[in-house]
Amino acid sequence: MNRIFLGAAVAAFAIAIAASVRIAHAQARDYVSIVGSSTVYPFTTVVAEQFGKSTRFRTPKIESTGSGGGLKLFCAGVGVNHPDIANSSRRIKQSEVDRCNENGVTDVIEVKVGYDGIVLANSKKTEVMEISRRDLFLALAREVPDPAGGDDLVPNPYQTWKDVNDALPDRGIVVLGPPPTSGTRDAFAELALEGGCKTFDFIEAMKKKDKRAYKAICHSIREDGAYVEAGENDNLIVQKLEADPGAFGVFGFSFLDQNVDKLQGSMVDGVAPEFEAIAAGDYPVSRPLYFYVKKAHVGQIPGIEGYLAEFTSDKAWGDDGYLTDKGLIPMPEEERMQFAADVKNLTPLELATE
Amino acid sequence: MNSANGARRVTSTVADPRFQARLRRRYASERRFQWIGRIALALGGAFLALILGTIVANGYTAWQQTFIALEIHFDPERLDPEGNGSEDALLAGDYGGLVKAALRKAFPEVRKRRERRKLQALVSPGASFYLRDMVLEDPSLVGETRTVWLPADDDVDMLFKGHIDRSAPEGSRRLSDRQLGIVDALAARGAVEKRFNRAFFLAGDSREPEISGIRGALVGSALTLLVTLLLSFPVGVGAALYLEEFAPRNRWTDLIEVNINNLAAVPSIVFGLLGLAVFLNFFGLPRSVPMVGGMVLALMTLPTIIIAGRAALASVPPSIREAALGVGASRMQTVTHHVLPLAMPGILTGTIIGMARALGETAPLLMIGMVAFIVDIPHTPFDPATVLPVQIFLWVDSPERAFVERTSAAIIVLLGFLIAMNGLAVVLRRRFERRW
Numbered sequence: 001m002n003r004i005f006l007g008a009a010v011a012a013f014a015i016a017i018a019a020s021v022r023i024a025h026a027q028a029r030d031y032v033s034i035v036g037s038s039t040v041y042p043f044t045t046v047v048a049e050q051f052g053k054s055t056r057f058r059t060p061k062i063e064s065t066g067s068g069g070g071l072k073l074f075c076a077g078v079g080v081n082h083p084d085i086a087n088s089s090r091r092i093k094q095s096e097v098d099r100c101n102e103n104g105v106t107d108v109i110e111v112k113v114g115y116d117g118i119v120l121a122n123s124k125k126t127e128v129m130e131i132s133r134r135d136l137f138l139a140l141a142r143e144v145p146d147p148a149g150g151d152d153l154v155p156n157p158y159q160t161w162k163d164v165n166d167a168l169p170d171r172g173i174v175v176l177g178p179p180p181t182s183g184t185r186d187a188f189a190e191l192a193l194e195g196g197c198k199t200f201d202f203i204e205a206m207k208k209k210d211k212r213a214y215k216a217i218c219h220s221i222r223e224d225g226a227y228v229e230a231g232e233n234d235n236l237i238v239q240k241l242e243a244d245p246g247a248f249g250v251f252g253f254s255f256l257d258q259n260v261d262k263l264q265g266s267m268v269d270g271v272a273p274e275f276e277a278i279a280a281g282d283y284p285v286s287r288p289l290y291f292y293v294k295k296a297h298v299g300q301i302p303g304i305e306g307y308l309a310e311f312t313s314d315k316a317w318g319d320d321g322y323l324t325d326k327g328l329i330p331m332p333e334e335e336r337m338q339f340a341a342d343v344k345n346l347t348p349l350e351l352a353t354e
Numbered sequence: 355m356n357s358a359n360g361a362r363r364v365t366s367t368v369a370d371p372r373f374q375a376r377l378r379r380r381y382a383s384e385r386r387f388q389w390i391g392r393i394a395l396a397l398g399g400a401f402l403a404l405i406l407g408t409i410v411a412n413g414y415t416a417w418q419q420t421f422i423a424l425e426i427h428f429d430p431e432r433l434d435p436e437g438n439g440s441e442d443a444l445l446a447g448d449y450g451g452l453v454k455a456a457l458r459k460a461f462p463e464v465r466k467r468r469e470r471r472k473l474q475a476l477v478s479p480g481a482s483f484y485l486r487d488m489v490l491e492d493p494s495l496v497g498e499t500r501t502v503w504l505p506a507d508d509d510v511d512m513l514f515k516g517h518i519d520r521s522a523p524e525g526s527r528r529l530s531d532r533q534l535g536i537v538d539a540l541a542a543r544g545a546v547e548k549r550f551n552r553a554f555f556l557a558g559d560s561r562e563p564e565i566s567g568i569r570g571a572l573v574g575s576a577l578t579l580l581v582t583l584l585l586s587f588p589v590g591v592g593a594a595l596y597l598e599e600f601a602p603r604n605r606w607t608d609l610i611e612v613n614i615n616n617l618a619a620v621p622s623i624v625f626g627l628l629g630l631a632v633f634l635n636f637f638g639l640p641r642s643v644p645m646v647g648g649m650v651l652a653l654m655t656l657p658t659i660i661i662a663g664r665a666a667l668a669s670v671p672p673s674i675r676e677a678a679l680g681v682g683a684s685r686m687q688t689v690t691h692h693v694l695p696l697a698m699p700g701i702l703t704g705t706i707i708g709m710a711r712a713l714g715e716t717a718p719l720l721m722i723g724m725v726a727f728i729v730d731i732p733h734t735p736f737d738p739a740t741v742l743p744v745q746i747f748l749w750v751d752s753p754e755r756a757f758v759e760r761t762s763a764a765i766i767v768l769l770g771f772l773i774a775m776n777g778l779a780v781v782l783r784r785r786f787e788r789r790w
Contacts, residue, residue: 029640031730031738042753045727046561052729053483056445059729061642061738081638124526233751258753261519261526320471322479326561327753 029080032060032303036070036087037183039116039252040289043328044087050322051310057303060085067183074292075100084297084304088290089116089183092349107295107348111308111339114317115329117253117278117286118188119265120175125245129161129169129266133284136268137196138164139173140227142220151202156222176230176237177221177250185221187287188250192268194218195284238263253278253286254327278329286329295346312340409769413762419551419564420511421503422477422540424456426485428495439496444489449482453504461536472533478505480565503549508563508756510537514548517755554763558729559745563756566749568764570731574644574724574739575713581648581735582712586655587705591694593656594663594701599689618657625654626718634722641723645735650718655708662704666697671790699786706779710772716743742768 034044041064052059065073067088074086075096092110100108120136122129138144139161143153161168178185197218198204207214221227230237230249237249238259248266253273256265265273269284277283298304310316317323319330330336341347367373430437432455433447457473458464464473481504488502489495505511509528512518524531540546557567601607629650633639639646670693678688719725725744732739740748742764749761 033641038751041727042561048727049561049729054446062727063642063723063725064727081634081640234753235750255753258528258755260528261522325475 030302031058032085032301032307033083034060034062034085034087034291035065035073035083036063036085036291037067037089037289038064039067039089039183040087040113040291042254042326043113043289043323044291046322046326047311047316048307050316051303051307055303055306057306060303060307071096071292072099074294075103075105077103078105078294078296080301082294084294084301085307086292088292089187089287091288091290092292097349105294105296107346109293109295109343109346110349111291111293111312111343112331112335113289113291113311113328114323114331115278115286116289116327117273117283117329118184118191118250119253119256119273119285120192120248120250120268121241121256121263121265121273122248123241123245124262124264127169128264128272129248130270131165131168131266132269133192133196134199135161135165135168135196137193137199137218140175140221141193141197141217142222143217145200145203153217156224156226159226171246173226174228174244174247175226175250176228176240176247178234179229179231184250184252188285189219189221191285191287193221252327253329257327275324275329289328292349293343295348298346308343312336312343409762409765412759413764413766415515416554416759416763417551418548419553420506420514421547421549422506422510423501423503423545423547424453424460424477425499426452426456426502426504427499428452428485428489428497429455430497433489433496439493441490444493444496445486447486447489449485449489450479452485453477453481461539464536469532472530473536476507476510476533476537478507478562478564480505480560480562483565503547505553505564506546508754510546511564512756513537514546515759554760558731559727559740559748560729561727561752561754563752563754563760566757566760568742568745568767570728571740571742571745571764572767574728574732575741577644577732577735577739578647578651578741579709579713581645582651582655583705583709585649585652586659586708589652590656590659590705591663591701594660594667595689595694597660598664598667599693600685614657614660618661621717622654622715623717623721625650626721628653629718630721640736640738642726642728642738642740643736644724644732644739646722647719647724647739647741648735650722651712651715654715654718655705655712658708658711659701659705662707663697663701666700666704667693669700669790670696696788699782699788703779703783703787706775706782710775710779713741713771713775714743714768716741716747719744742771 032048034048041062044062048060048062051057063070063083067090070083070086071088071092074083076082092108097108100106120129120131138156139158141156144156144158146152146154147157158164158173160170160172162170164173177188198207203214203217206217228247230240234251234255237251238255241247241249242262249263256263256273257275267273271277271283273283273285278286293304293308313321314336315321317328317330317336319333321330324330331339429452432451433449434443436443454470454474457477458470461473464470484504485502506514509518513520513529513534518527518529520527520534529537537546553565554567556569557565558570560566597607597610629646633646633649634641674692674696675688678692679685683691716725719741724740725747726738726740727748728738728740730737746761746764746768749757749764
């Protein structure tokens with residue numbers, strides 16, 4: 001027993017030494033490290049797998065950390081301990097660019113991946129709803145213009161869809177959606193709610209005077225139980241919608257695409273959330289997806305160029321590429337050509353974009 | 355006289371209706387308590403049966419996978435256009451083209467581009483890797499024609515497992531009428547078969563459910579637990595020995611004891627934060643590797659091992675120590691020759707239970723980047739890896755419906771390991787523990 005004990009202790013010690021030797025050598029990483037948005041994750045993983053299996057390079061490692069968390073890690077510095085690529089479901093912010101610069105991450109290549117539609121869907125057991133963004137705003141915002149008229153805001157009084165607009169069904173408003181930490185929620189607020197919010201002239205006028213108050217009105221979602229935060233797990237929302245045919249859910253197009261037998265997307269401003277409509281830009285609630293590449297790592301970490309070439313190839317992000325099977329909405333061809341050229345020439349992002 | 359008096363008094367008390375009422379109340383309350391206990395047990399059992407039943411019912415179908423037989427011609431034009439037979443050339447061959455050609459030959463009536471795409475969608479996109487591995491293993495296949503069973507696409511798999519409703523209108527299913535017709539034609543030719551799902555146990559993670567497996571996660575879990583065991587067992591046993599056998603009893607050791615007991619109750623994510631701050635940010639160890647995961651889990655397991663170890667050491671009766679010291683053994687000899695061997699079964703039981711807890715842990719690993727999509731199977735503790743519970747977490751979040759059954763199957767595997775580990779702890783305790 002004594003010997004075993006000593007043996008284990010020696011083995012543990014050997015491991016500890018091996019560990020410190022590895023640190024001392026600042027070991028070269030031989031795989032690409034990718035972090036970032038959970039919305040871009042399903043697409044990135046497919047490309048990474050394809051790249052890893054069809055070349056001699058190792059398969060890139062992908063962590064789903066959310067857009068903000070990913071860019072934070074990405075901008076923490078240059079070197080093998082920092083990721084090479086950050087996925088993002090929104091454009092990089094000036095503050096993040098500044099942080100990058102502070103930490104020596106100066107040349108960053110921006111690549112737009114394609115588009116993702118955000119859908120409002122319900123169970124097939126009930127009828128398809130046709131709704132405008134203005135009605136969506138009225139149904140879901142925390143404060144809405146007084147229904148009695150005038151330019152005052154009142155806490156959202158609407159209980160049923162019919163209260164909002166007579167053309168809508170006479171059912172209670174129940175919408176299951178992602179929590180505030182989610183990029184999908186941000187995009188939904190920005191594209192759907194703000195889009196409806198702007199249609200009120202007095203709120204639109206506020207945009208110029210007091211941008212913060214404008215945003216607070218347009219982006220705040222009601223908290224009285226009509227909007228249910230259902231967590232980040234979109235599969236769970238799908239299951240709940242099946243169980244409760246009166247409820248609606250908010251999630252990415254790829255989940256609707258995978259569940260066409262159970263769910264139907266509502267028409268927003270008269271456009272159904274279908275592949276062609278989102279690709280053509282007709283469906284109003286869609287957003288671009290991005291990833292950012294650290295130029296300093298290209299040539300240092302093996303496989304980055306190959307991975308980028310795979311991602312920007314037509315068989316991946318093209319009109320008939322395998323990413324479209326996973327629900328990505330491709331960009332128009334000129335845009336694809338331009339980003340592919342940027343990637344090839346490693347053209348860095350013009351940092352002072354706004 | 356006296357005894358008769360006494361007897362009368364007893365009978366009179368027993369006959370007293372107030373006494374009888376009190377007695378009835380006492381019996382009733384005992385019966386009530388017993389019934390509450392039984393109901394609680396029955397409820398607990400029912401929930402357990404429900405959970406296990408759902409998991410098994412969802413998951414058992416994942417042991418099988420639908421395969422489609424295709425006549426594959428290993429065309430040298432596509433695989434090795436230069437004709438040099440080198441491994442690099444074979445690696446870069448157009449294996450997807452072989453599948454397309456075979457499908458085209460099997461269904462010459464499908465001509466339109468859109469329809470052909472739908473036809474190709476019936477076979478897994480992973481089929482080309484499958485063929486490539488076949489050729490790399492046996493390069494003499496080039497130029498031959500063989501019937502090969504290739505994994506079907508996850509939608510076809512779901513159809514044959516009864517998860518797709520054929521009677522639904524065409525727009526609301528994942529497979530079109532045309533695709534159903536083709537699949538039925540294949541089935542009629544005997545070219546569709548459900549076979550044992552080897553990929554589930556032999557492959558790493560994948561975004562295609564039909565070729566995804568848990569081997570990467572299993573190896574990752576094994577490497578992580580190995581590091582955890584090698585670090586926490588010697589340190590934990592040493593700490594328990596010193597504290598129990600050698601350390602003086604004073605305020606300091608009391609303080610340490612209280613702290614160890616508290617550490618055992620600290621939520622695991624806190625250890626993850628500690629690992630992020632110390633191992634990654636301070637020591638600069640790489641993200642997502644089992645080495646760091648094992649170190650974090652070792653921190654979490656240490657208090658459990660120390661507490662179990664101390665309890666086991668304390669249960670060895672002092673007479674053993676006194677006898678050893680009496681025949682002239684040193685204190686170190688007493689401990690290593692007599693006390694530790696007798697306490698070992700108890701220490702091992704505690705260690706195994708600590709390890710079982712570490713096996714099921716996800717939260718601390720989230721902090722150090724082990725919640726990641728990793729396809730390659732790790733070989734050393736410094737390769738990026740993930741662990742079983744994380745694999746389950748990642749699959750639950752995937753949109754493809756075929757991942758539902760795979761998630762449940764992975765849960766069954768994880769539960770199997772946990773039950774085996776806890777079973778081992780029970781056996782050790784039964785077999786070797788000495789009662790005094």
